[in-house]
Amino acid sequence: MSGDLRDLYQQLVFDHYKRPRNHHALDDATHHAEGHNPLCGDEVTVWLDVADDVVRNVGFEGGGCAIATASASLMTEAIKGRPVAEVQRIFDEFHRMVTGKENGAHGDLGKLEVLAGVREFPVRVKCATLAWHTLHAALERESKSVSTE
Amino acid sequence: MKLERGVFAPAAVDVDRVRADFPILAERVNGRPLVYLDNGATTQKPRVVIDALASYYEHDNANVHRGVHTLSRRATDAYDAARVTVQRFVNAASPDEIVFVRGTTEAINLVAFSHARPRLVPGDEIVVTAMEHHSNIVPWQLTCEATGAKLVVIPIDDTGALRMDRAEELIGPRTRVVAVTHVSNALGSIVPVARIVELAHRHGAVVLVDGAQAVSHVAVDVQALGCDFYAFSGHKIFGPTGIGVLWGRAPLLAAMPPWQGGGDMIRTVAFEKTTYADPPFRFEAGTPDIAGAIGLAVALDYVAGIGLDAIAAHEEHLLADATQRLLAIPGLTIVGTAVDKASIVSFTVDGIHPHDIGTVLDQEGVAIRAGHHCAMPVMKRFGISGTARASFALYNSRADVDALAAGIESARRLFA
Numbered sequence: 001m002s003g004d005l006r007d008l009y010q011q012l013v014f015d016h017y018k019r020p021r022n023h024h025a026l027d028d029a030t031h032h033a034e035g036h037n038p039l040c041g042d043e044v045t046v047w048l049d050v051a052d053d054v055v056r057n058v059g060f061e062g063g064g065c066a067i068a069t070a071s072a073s074l075m076t077e078a079i080k081g082r083p084v085a086e087v088q089r090i091f092d093e094f095h096r097m098v099t100g101k102e103n104g105a106h107g108d109l110g111k112l113e114v115l116a117g118v119r120e121f122p123v124r125v126k127c128a129t130l131a132w133h134t135l136h137a138a139l140e141r142e143s144k145s146v147s148t149e
Numbered sequence: 150m151k152l153e154r155g156v157f158a159p160a161a162v163d164v165d166r167v168r169a170d171f172p173i174l175a176e177r178v179n180g181r182p183l184v185y186l187d188n189g190a191t192t193q194k195p196r197v198v199i200d201a202l203a204s205y206y207e208h209d210n211a212n213v214h215r216g217v218h219t220l221s222r223r224a225t226d227a228y229d230a231a232r233v234t235v236q237r238f239v240n241a242a243s244p245d246e247i248v249f250v251r252g253t254t255e256a257i258n259l260v261a262f263s264h265a266r267p268r269l270v271p272g273d274e275i276v277v278t279a280m281e282h283h284s285n286i287v288p289w290q291l292t293c294e295a296t297g298a299k300l301v302v303i304p305i306d307d308t309g310a311l312r313m314d315r316a317e318e319l320i321g322p323r324t325r326v327v328a329v330t331h332v333s334n335a336l337g338s339i340v341p342v343a344r345i346v347e348l349a350h351r352h353g354a355v356v357l358v359d360g361a362q363a364v365s366h367v368a369v370d371v372q373a374l375g376c377d378f379y380a381f382s383g384h385k386i387f388g389p390t391g392i393g394v395l396w397g398r399a400p401l402l403a404a405m406p407p408w409q410g411g412g413d414m415i416r417t418v419a420f421e422k423t424t425y426a427d428p429p430f431r432f433e434a435g436t437p438d439i440a441g442a443i444g445l446a447v448a449l450d451y452v453a454g455i456g457l458d459a460i461a462a463h464e465e466h467l468l469a470d471a472t473q474r475l476l477a478i479p480g481l482t483i484v485g486t487a488v489d490k491a492s493i494v495s496f497t498v499d500g501i502h503p504h505d506i507g508t509v510l511d512q513e514g515v516a517i518r519a520g521h522h523c524a525m526p527v528m529k530r531f532g533i534s535g536t537a538r539a540s541f542a543l544y545n546s547r548a549d550v551d552a553l554a555a556g557i558e559s560a561r562r563l564f565a
Contacts, residue, residue: 005512009505009563018500040504041521041534064534065502066564124508 007117017066022076035134046134072131162463170195181514184552189540201447231446238449240370248395248429253361254284256380256395261288263405271297274323278303280333283523285359309336309485324354331363335524336485337493346375368457388448392441402428409434460543464492467541474554492541503537509560
């Protein structure tokens with residue numbers, strides 16, 4: 001098996017794919033949005049409880065492939081309890097990392113760095129960013145659904 | 150000496166020889182020999198087709214039906230000859246029944262726009278099946294919106310076969326158009342078109358057949374099928390992209406208004422009144438894809454040279470082999486198990502999303518399709534978001550089936 005494939009599918013990715021964290025709707029969500037990937041038909045809904053500009057709780061439903069599900073799950077862990085401005089910064093850094101923009105240079109993203117291998121698989125970038133674009137839409141209070149196209 | 154048909158069994162496909170005709174099959178992908186199993190999406194091109202395109206541009210390129218110069222005559226002759234080749238390939242009554250379009254999608258839209266829209270009124274019904282590609286659903290939904298007609302859907306059973314009992318109930322006196330696929334792109338099911346035609350014609354409805362997935366696998370004889378329109382794409386039968394065919398019965402085409410205006414589709418133009426050319430030119434506004442039509446004709450000749458009977462027999466073996474090999478893989482489910490089926494194997498594997506299967510296979514040089522295959526209603530019918538799909542063509546071999554099975558096993562090990 002190629003090295004690239006091992007970089008893409010690391011153990012932590014499988015862990016979050018098979019046991020996704022915060023994989024549920026929030027009853028008291030202040031924000032939510034739906035996203036879908038028209039390429040494969042995958043859908044994800046992201047729920048947020050935001051108060052005083054802090055993401056106090058987050059959950060997601062749906063998902064899809066290992067990359068999309070693990071990315072959503074890791075995302076919820078990374079942003080829970082963080083100020084909205086900080087969440088925006090993580091979104092930007094994550095996006096740079098998986099798309100390889102600006103040579104993929106990014107600040108410390110902790111566990112999220114397990115998804116850095118995605119940039120070697122351009123057709124899978126949309127899988128990794130689906131939940132993140134949906135998060136972005138939720139924070140902007142966009143009622144419409146987003147698409148990765 | 151004239152040989153009678155049926156005296157000899159169809160010659161078997163010599164896969165090694167056929168493979169040598171397709172330059173791309175020598176390609177290496179991710180360090181491995183290419184195993185191309187995405188023929189349902191598009192097929193690869195034999196050397197003769199690639200050469201025909203280059204030769205046309207190197208020696209004959211000119212616009213058709215206008216110039217007095219030699220090149221224009223050569224281009225026109227080749228373009229017109231391509232239409233005759235298509236006519237013979239589908240056994241149409243006349244080359245005038247062959248309209249060159251961009252592909253199946255455009256052909257269906259042409260019929261929806263020029264045949265259906267002017268005729269349909271509220272209360273009329275357009276019948277499709279639950280296994281249609283989006284391109285044989287959306288044009289009819291647009292037609293329904295524009296005319297007030299209603300879309301009626303014939304369901305499929307758990308194997309992916311069309312429910313003919315329901316077809317008999319749903320095709321009725323209100324039915325004006327029946328639009329069915331010949332072969333399902335997502336499931337492989339073959340639709341009994343002749344029986345659908347019989348039902349539709351009993352009620353005076355016209356039948357359009359989406360032949361995109363069928364033409365490279367089964368011999369198509371439009372007169373024997375009895376349908377009224379037949380659409381297919383060149384690129385799914387080893388021809389170029391950007392060229393396709395709408396076959397229509399002459400009286401139906403003659404009664405249809407133009408759908409795009411421009412050069413080549415007119416008889417005379419005056420600001421007071423313009424008169425239109427007869428079919429097929431009425432529906433071919435503007436400079437056509439001349440090279441594409443020529444390339445398509447070469448592709449059809451190539452297929453005819455091998456013989457669709459031989460191709461069908463070869464693919465039937467591949468399908469049986471692939472089905473048996475894949476069913477032996479734990480957790481693998483084949484979606485689409487109709488008795489009458491073309492060489493398409495859609496499948497899911499427990500715990501592994503089709504996209505992930507596709508990525509792992511790609512790393513081993515195996516190209517398949519993963520997703521909903523532009524047939525989201527089919528996926529919904531089976532309660533899944535997508536499948537992995539291997540679709541076979543005449544150049545695929547048992548070694549390709551081995552590579553597919555080995556790749557799926559790799560994915561299972563990775564995801565264990």
